[in-house]
Amino acid sequence: MIDASMGEIMVTLEKINWILKHGDSILEPSKRPGPANMLMKYKNAQVWYEPLGVVGAVVSWNYPFHNLMGPIIAGVFSGNGVVIKCSERVRWSSEFFMSVVKGALKICDIDEDLVQLVCCWGKDADAVSGNPRLDHLTFIGSRPVAKKVVKKASDILIPVVVELGGKDAVIICDDYMKQKGVDSIASTLLRGAFQSAGQNCIGIERVIVCGDRNNYELLLTRLKEKIDMFHLGSDIDQGEEIDMGAMIMGGAKFDELEGWISDVEAQGKVRVLCGGKRYVHPNYPQGHYFQPTLIADLDPNSAIAQNEVFGPILSVFYAADDEQGLEIANNSEFGLGGAIFTTNMKKGFEMTRSFRTGNVAINDFATFYVCQLPFGGIKGSGYGKFGGEEGLRGLCNEKSVCFDKSQFISTSIPGVIDYPIKSGKRAWTFVSSMNKAAYDYSLFERVKGIYNLAKNAN
Structure with missing residues (x-):
């Protein structure tokens, strides 16, 4: 009971409280520096984090409560539906834990069908790892089983996070x-x-x-x-x-x-x-x-x-x-x-x-x-990460979004490179000058590039 309290309950409480405290800020649009090109400094660059849809987790039996709750907490908080495939060795406890989750969702006026539990024999598990309705999969288990899971998931080309144990x-x-x-x-x-x-x-x-x-x-x-x-x-x-x-x-x-x-x-x-x-x-x-x-x-x-x-x-x-x-x-x-x-x-x-x-x-x-x-691990311990900021964002579509800082400055196509091209020579001079103005190490060459841009813009 002491081991369960530490290895199951404490770490789950920590995950819940941490996500409640930090999750909203983690999933806020992330502001990025934008282009290094000084001619493009009128652009804002952000990454938006949007739900993938339905995420799955095939989890091991050694921590039946935490291994089930972890993917549900992160998946639901990030806006996804969640399907958990538990080990057949812990079916009874997993069904009980899932009833607790569904009860909590119901109290919060959230559709309890947002989370689902699947339990089957290993020979039937391809129905989960190869399910085309999944948008992401987390696998926690052994290396031999991981090879089968990843192979089936590759048929539908969904990302898989793989945690395969260790020799710490x-x-x-x-x-x-x-x-x-x-x-x-x-x-x-x-x-x-x-x-x-x-x-x-x-x-x-x-x-x-x-x-x-x-x-x-x-x-x-x-x-x-x-x-x-x-x-x-x-x-x-x-x-x-x-x-x-x-x-x-x-x-x-x-x-x-x-x-x-x-x-x-x-x-x-x-x-x-x-x-x-x-x-x-x-x-x-x-x-x-x-x-x-x-x-x-x-x-x-x-x-x-x-x-x-x-x-x-x-x-x-x-x-x-x-x-x-x-x-x-x-x-x-x-x-x-x-x-x-x-x-x-x-x-x-x-x-x-x-x-x-x-x-x-x-x-x-x-x-x-x-x-x-x-x-997450490296070498034979798998690849990808769950948990923390990266794990929460990993259950999202990281959408790259750029937009103008001001309505008064925006991208337009200069006449010299507008289709149909009227003069290939002038167009080449223009784009070469643009690269020099933006990236040359010499200040003189940059100024010269800006002058040639203005000279050949039309």
């Missing part, structure tokens, strides 16, 4: 560990790695400790101490305090996780300090529980270090210095989020510029999402 790394610089110690950073790492049992696209999967190896070992010790005290279970009907609940996926997913861990254990150098296996809960034997797992000394190129785990597994690496730390962090096909911990902000900014990822938090974990910045 946290780089902890030596200066930070020396000044701040391990306790505070350990708490941040555990929250980032094990919230929602690790089923979080911007969850922490890799931790890279730079510099002093003693700090690396101290952090591992502290993490192990805290993980060993975790309680697994369900706080819905269980009296004891629960740190981590069950996962949505079990079976084949657990086979995959255990297989990756067995592979690196067989190499001999890796330390599996906690967990590493599925867990049969005595009160909930049918629940999909996996032990919170801590792994150290991994080969950065191993399968578990390269693939998105999307489960309660935290891998910790040692790097001799910050440069090697960045090298390990960037050694991934994914590029969604990441974090850098340092007491030197100048260094933090420099490292951020070299971090090949779409979002970075400095001295924090994933707060770029709460800050309502545009959210």
Whole structure:
């Protein structure tokens, strides 16, 4: 319930309040500088943001409330109808959340049919991603499914924003560990790695400790101490305090996780300090529980270090210095989020510029999402952005509009270039002079160009 309150309710409340506070100004016509050409300075240039029509979102199951509400909030505020395709794994909760949305629309005297929910098996999902009545599509999910969605959407040539998860790394610089110690950073790492049992696209999967190896070992010790005290279970009907609940996926997913861990254990150098296996809960034997797992000394190129785990597994690496730390962090096909911990902000900014990822938090974990910045990744984590100003405007037709600043000055076609052309030579002299007057670096040539314009205008 704690994880849901933070990962579902808090971020949704933040999105609603942020859009209510800033959305109108974001969607106001945007004034632009206009042409650099001094002869065209009588023109105003603006971008108008108008609804696209009907926007769709195919969303994942890991945050069924927020992933449904986010596209609806942005879509409706920007003036669009919205169609949500939820995962078949969360149909019941999605239908309940949608009834809340429709109730809110009704109270506001807005047609509740403005938003619609679709739930179907994956084999039938082309009816959504390839629907010609959609004007935009957001996809949140896995890479294999994304390829199918984008391929179908290409048939109707609609824009698609694709968010495909990540392999987020946290780089902890030596200066930070020396000044701040391990306790505070350990708490941040555990929250980032094990919230929602690790089923979080911007969850922490890799931790890279730079510099002093003693700090690396101290952090591992502290993490192990805290993980060993975790309680697994369900706080819905269980009296004891629960740190981590069950996962949505079990079976084949657990086979995959255990297989990756067995592979690196067989190499001999890796330390599996906690967990590493599925867990049969005595009160909930049918629940999909996996032990919170801590792994150290991994080969950065191993399968578990390269693939998105999307489960309660935290891998910790040692790097001799910050440069090697960045090298390990960037050694991934994914590029969604990441974090850098340092007491030197100048260094933090420099490292951020070299971090090949779409979002970075400095001295924090994933707060770029709460800050309502545009959210999206690079490389294998997808393309395009939702959230923030860019996400809201991305659900609009960005219409470019120019008009005269005054009714007394407007564009007219000079006689020398009016059809039919009477003298090609004079017309060429005119347009050449126009370009010189507008763009030449020499003031003398500009003045000369204006003179020739006036001389050859008729």
